[in-house]
Amino acid sequence: MDITPDLLDQAPLGTLTRLTLGWPAERTPLRPGQWLTTDEGLRLWPMMPPSSGRIELLSANAPRPGARFRVRIDGAPLPLPDGPLLLAAEGLGLAPLIHLCASERAHRPLLAMLETASPPLFRPRPSRFILEGLPPAAIAAVPLLEDWGIPSRIASPEGLPGCYEGGLEALLPAGSTIVACGGHAFLARIGEARSLALRLETAA
Secondary structure (H helix, E strand, O other): OOEOOOEEEEEEEOOEEEEEEEOOOOOOOOOOOEEEEEOOOOEEEEOOOOEOOEEEEEEOOOOOOOOOOOEEEEEOOOOOOOOOEEEEEEHHHHHHHHHHHHHHOOOOOEEEEEEOOOOOOOOOEEOOOOOOOOOOOOOEEOHHHHHHOOOEEEEOOOOOOOOEOOOHHHHOOOOOOEEEEEOHHHHHHHHHHOOEEEEEEOOO
16 A cells, blocks of 8 residues: 655765655554555665654665655565674665664574674664674664663774674674675675574665
8 A cells, every 4th residue: 555654854874865754653553574665666675663653774875855755665574583682784674673673672592793894874873782602892883772771782894983894794603693785796795794583684
């Protein structure tokens, strides 16, 4: 079913665009693994379940100024395995990573790993969680996840302060159940380094 939501706000988030759409309570809430597709083919990735009549999303491109667009729900909820999860993401994959954390943090242990280029999508902060086996200098974490009590680390090939200088695959502990979210090249690289339980490609 097509929906014509109100565009309440939009703002740049690094190289991406953060959107806020109206989302009436009677509408079906999106679950991790689902996204919205506009009538122009643009994918909008929810960052959290809808709340207070609105939903926050990430997009690779901004809608046209003043655009009135229709969206449909695409994708399917991720069939998550039982037990602890290691979430790995880059680029637009940040949105489903945050969405998964918001949905699953009360039900299971989570560890989040993010790869980011310069400029980052947010200002990292030092983590208060000690993670065995990681380089001591790699302390940059995702602030929202820190507030939620979820350990996280950030890798950056650009050498951003506090981040691991290199690809994310070097930080992934062996034996973890990995859910990876990102573009095709990122998923292929992570899949070569570690076996993936689930992969969600965020490219259009």
